[in-house]
Amino acid sequence: MLPWQRIFSGKLFLIIRNLWRLNCREEFWKICKLRNEVIVFQKNETLEGGFVARKAGKRKMKNVSVRQREKVKKVAEEKERRSSAITSFLPRKIVQIKTRDKVLPFEFLPATLFYGDISGFTAMSEKLSKLGKEGSEEVTKIINHFFGPLIKIVLAWGGDIYRFGGDAIFAVFTDNGWSAGKEIRALEAAKRTIDFVKKHKSVETKKGRFHIRMHCALAAGKVYFKDFGQDFFIGGKLANELVQIVEKAKPGEIVANGEVQKAAPGAFRKAEKGIWKWNKKKTKRLNPEAKRDIMDLIKKTRGGINSITPYLEEWIQERINLRPTFDPKDGGHRKVTCVFLYFGGIRYEKEPKKGTVLLAGFYHVLKKTVEKYGGYLNKLDVTSGGDRALIVFGFPIALEDDERRATIFAYDLLNNAFVKSKGIHVRFGINSGFVFAGPVGSDLRREYTVMGDAVNLAARIASSVKKDEILVSESVFNKVFGYFDYQAITPKEVKGKKEKVRLFKILEKKMVERSLLSKWLSESEKIVGRGKELKRFKELVNKAKKAKGCIFAISGEAGIGKSRLTQELIKELRKSKFAIFEGDCISYGSAFSYHPWVSILTDFFGIHPEDSMKERKKKIKKSMVKVDRKLSEWLPIIGEVMGVSFPETPLTKFLDAKIKKQRVFDITFDLMKHAAKKRPISIIIEDLHWSDAVSMELVNYIGRNIKNKPFLLVLVFRPIKRKEEFMEKKYATLITLKELSENDSLMLVKNLLSIKNIPSAFRKLLIEKSQGNPFYIEELVKSLIEQGYVVEEREKWKFTGDIRKLQLPDSVEAVILSRIDRLDIQERDVLQVASVVGREFDEFLIRGIYPGLKFLTKSLRNLQHLDLIKREKGKKQIHYFFKHILTREVAYESLSYARRRDLHQKTGTFIEEKLKDRREEFLGLLSYHFHEGKDFDKSLLYSVEAGEKAKRVYANEEAIEFFTRAIESYENLEKLDGK
Known part of the structure; x- marks a missing residue:
């Protein structure tokens, strides 16, 4: 008898065994939990994977060690926390869908919609925006302070929160087994949320005291709902009516449509046609019913918690796996580009079957286009202006050209064949700037979003855009004007802005992009500090002339001068009469197959941007036949790469994809060899680190076949984790560019x-x-x-x-931030924590303040391998330092102010407690950390002592700085005492 059969028998045994074999651990544990049994894993027994599960029931727990019990308990608790964190990002409705056997294409939900809008935050945001990044963070903190209790009230009355809209809550009430009707419960939730805000209306901030009020709107009827499997959409006439009537409510008021009024006779008085206002004096308070736990629903789903994870972005799942709790210190400051997209022309209510297919098709196109350009589809929601989506570029991953990618995204979607052919109307408002990116809500229900003046302005721009137009702010225009034809719009007055806002309408994409270098500055005519690299390149040029093929690979971080060196190499190649074919990869290019090679082949075929499709076909055919008449049979596959259609031939008609790819490789090489008959050639590909997979394969293919040919392959890239084949060739020279002296x-x-x-x-x-x-x-x-x-x-x-007073340029910040964003979430977290400690840090110190020790050692090692930090081993301690000071600064700036303060306090306390005998040595650090951590008592103490110490060694400037900090700390303490 197998060990499994000592635990379970019959059908249950078969289920358990198959679940384990299929790696369905969630379901395995669920059955064990239902039987109220603990499963302990024992090694060295014969079963799949060398492990066996043994039952340890209540009576047999004596045989299980305390350590094993604690381990089992800890695993169960961790799983519960993770599940709770995941469900907090989704409405209850999504979990309910997963309990069904049948998936519905769409639904019309009989519901009462609730919209709770907190007013007063706009004025607060305007004032706090003067604090810069910290202002956005403080607004978010205050919003979350209100959201927590309000979410609790809405959920207690059976509301299901679908979306958060900045400072608003959008919820849906359905009957679903409640004794009180949905309209009555929604009204009760609205009354109680307004009461709560009224009691806590006065809010103290760093820019003074503000009064917060709330108003609500309710609309009953049927609302359209569509589940996309990765996201959801709720909209239609009822939802539009809701967001329109909420604008009729004053602070402290509740407005409703006629259906709500009918369900609550006497509770409302007529305000105007179709709108009713709450009559405060004629309503009674109800008692809430028992709370329904969403975790009970999870147990009834077809796939447990894993069935709803597709609705969460991968980076949110990673964040939950790292740390399943969220608090006010989460989030960070980011420079982003926000795109608000309004869409219409989809008749999902009047023609639900046809409209739903169209809506799903549009969502698919939208999602793919967002992913193509590296954006983040933050949410789909409904406004008084229609259905809307918010797309963010620069969060969670930043690249150097967020404004450009956002604008190209909008242009491509506007001109998408599906969107145009189906009569879907789109309009875009785009703005860039600093935001606070973080979770809003509470442990019961939350969203990850971006908040700040940059987001508000993008929304206001979008609300004024006409159908099928793209309007961008001046901050975006300054980054993209070289890529598009545009029209300046008459400056407009915008809510929340004292001065009129300059806007620009995007017209057409330029065929030839204009240089964005400032008119007052050009590159240095003479290259500096690259003499050795140029000397080695000249040697390879001479070898290639003698038909000894070479590879010259240039690796280096962003900004190190790769492109500048490449320009110098091109000058040298021209002097030596080489034929030069250039291609480049782009940051969003992983979705573009053969992208760099299309440019190279375009040069070979002599195609110009203005050539018609007919001319392109003619040039491709003429060039290929000139190389070899037999190649005319393969025109369809090269045409496919070049975006030109040729009729299929008997040779190409039934080819599978693998053989087609090989023929593309072979023909491309044949064309290059033909070019090399007249004179040596050089193929130059820049930004190879962004290459699509097939382009990299072709690079390696060409690289392995040029040894005895007059080829010089020049490849330029940032450090690549994978060691590509071309790097291992004996005739390859890899140059790693270093910083200038x-x-x-x-x-x-x-x-x-x-x-x-x-x-x-x-x-x-x-x-x-x-x-x-x-x-x-x-x-x-x-x-x-x-x-x-x-x-x-x-x-x-x-x-x-x-x-x-000099400020760090945004573009440099973006370059470094993009490197940090590409790290795994644990590595990024460690880097940010280390940035608080300082440019240099000892391992024992970061171990004392970092919460997740199990990730620390591996993350430090990976950060070292990625050349972000350096490691030095001393006699007793391991010492680390940031290789580049800018990396530390950008990592630090990306932290929320709340988390910075917390980490500074932890660092100061750790030094204070663990290094008592070295107190004198660390006085300056203690002063700094407690001051930045806003612990002004200790900041005053250590600043005075550090100042005295500096004065003793005649470090007068440092002494003045410490004493100034001491005075500032004392003044802050006085202010706090005054409160």
Whole structure:
């Protein structure tokens, strides 16, 4: 008898065994839980995987060690927390759907819709926006402070919260087994939420006291609902009516449609046609019924908690797996581009079957287009202006060109064949700026969203856009004007803005993109600090001339000068009479097969942007026949790559995809070999780290076949985790670009500005901040000019002004943030925590403050491998430091202020308690951490002591700084005492 059969017998045994074999652990544990039994795993017994599950019932628990019991209990608790966190991101309705045997294509729900709008946050946001990033965070914190109790009230009365809209709650009430009707319960929830806000209306902030009020709208009838399997949509006439009538309510009022009024006679008085207002004096309070636990529903679903995880973004699931609890310190400050998309023309109510198919098709196109350009579809919701989607670029993953990708996304969706052919109307409002990205809501119900002035402005731009138009703000326009034809719009007045807002209408995408380099600054004519690399390249050029094929691979981080070096290589190739074919990969290019090779083949075929489809076909056919007449039989597969249609031939008609791909590879190489008959050729591909998979395969294919041919393959990329085949060839040279030396950095600045001398203060700034990164040197010089620290006098540049007010350029911040975003969530978390400790940190110190020790060692090792931090082993301790100071700064800036304060306090307390005998050594650090952690008592104490210590060693500037901090801490304590 197998060990399993000692636990279960008959059908139950077969179910258990198959569940385990199929790796369905959730269901396995569910059955065990239903039998009220504990399963203990024992090693070294014969069963699949070398493990056996043994029953340990209540009477037999004596045989199980305390440690095993605790382990089982801990696993169960962790699973419960994870499940609870997952369900908090979804309405109850989604979980109910998963309990059904049959999936419905759409539903018309008999429901009462609830819209609770908290007013007063707009004025608060405007005032707090003067605090910059911290203002957005404080607004979000206050909203969550109100949302928690309000969510509890809505859920207690049977409401199901579908969406949060900034400072509003959208919920649905259905009958679903409640004794009181949905209209009555919705009204009771509205009354109680208004009462709660009224009692807590006064809110103290860093910009003064504000009064918060609330008003609600209720609408009863049938509402359209569609489940997409990854997201959901609720909309239609009733939902539009709801968001329209809520605008008729004043603070403290409840407005409703006629259906709600009929269900609650006497509770409302008529306000105007179709709108009724709550009559406060004629309603009684009801008692809430028993709360229904969503976890009970989970147990009835077809696949347990795993059945609803597809509705959560992968990064949210990773965050829950890392830490299944959320608190006010979660979230961070990000520079993003927000796209509000309004869509219409889908008759999902009047023609539900046809309309639902169209809606599902539009959602599929929208989702794919968002993913193609690296965006995040934050939500689908309904407004008084119609159905709407919010798409965010730059969160959760930032790339350097968020504004450009957002605008191209909008342009592509506007011109999408499906959208146009089906008569779907779309309009877009786009804005960029800093936001606070984090969870809103509570443990019972929450969403991840972005909040801040940048989001509000995007929404207001979108609400004024006409059908089939794209309007962008000035901040977006400044980044994309070189890529599109545009029309300047008359500046408009926008709610919440004192001055009129400049807007630009996007017209057509430019065939040839205009350079975005500032008119006042060009690249240094003479390349700096790359002499060795150029010398090695010239050697390879001579080899390629003698038909000894070579690969020259340039690797380096963003901004290190790869593109600048490539330009210099192209000059050298032209001098040596090489035929040059260039291609590049793009940040959103993983969805574009053969993207760099299309550019290369376009050059080979002599195709120009303005060529018609007929001309393109003619050129492709002529070129291929010239190489080899037999290639005409393979025109359809090359045409497919080039986006040109040729009739299928007997050779191509029945080919499978694998053989087609191989033929594309073979023919591409044949075309390149033909070009190399006249003179040596160089194929240059930039940004290879963004390559699509098939393009990388073709790179490796070409790379392995050029050894005895006049080819020079130049590949440019940021560090690639995988070791590609081309790197391992004996005839490959891999150059890893490093930072410029101090002298070379200053020489680059001199070349950029054509000046001989740089003042010492600016020299120090340039060296410390740039750390030899050419890109950042150029960006910093641009920023100095833009902010008036470098001015033009008599056609010459001159340094001037006080540099202490200088701000880090956004574009540099975005470059570094993109690297941080590409990390696994645990690695990113460790990097952010380490950034609070400082540029350098000891391992024992970060172990003392980091909450997840099981991830720490692995994450530190990975961060080291990724060249973000460096490790030094001392006699007693392991020491780490950020390789680049900017990485530390950007990681730190991405933290929420609340989490920063918490980590600073933890760091200070750890040093204070664990390093008592080295207290004198750490006085400065203690002063800094407690000051940043807003513990002003300790900040005052340690700032005075650190100042005295500095004074003793004649470090007067440092002493002044510490004493100034002490005075500031004392003043803050006085303010707190005054309250």
